[in-house]
Amino acid sequence: MKGLSLIAMILVVVGAINWGLVGLGGFMDSNLNLVNLIFGSWPTLEGIIYLLVGISGLMIGWACIQKKIKM
Numbered sequence: 001m002k003g004l005s006l007i008a009m010i011l012v013v014v015g016a017i018n019w020g021l022v023g024l025g026g027f028m029d030s031n032l033n034l035v036n037l038i039f040g041s042w043p044t045l046e047g048i049i050y051l052l053v054g055i056s057g058l059m060i061g062w063a064c065i066q067k068k069i070k071m
């Protein structure tokens with residue numbers, strides 16, 4: 001389970017950085033969504049990545065509530 005938690009944490013951090021870039025791109029009138037820029041030609045894969053990031057966020061949030069991961 002420790003390896004799965006590490007993967008989830010990495011996905012959450014990558015997702016947070018991506019959303020920060022999306023917000024920054026909104027102010028600069030540009031597309032800084034890295035997932036879309038890398039996988040935009042494969043919308044299904046892009047959706048799977050967003051789904052994995054969302055599930056990872058739920059896992060990390062639940063673990064924090066359960067006090068299994070100290071932050």
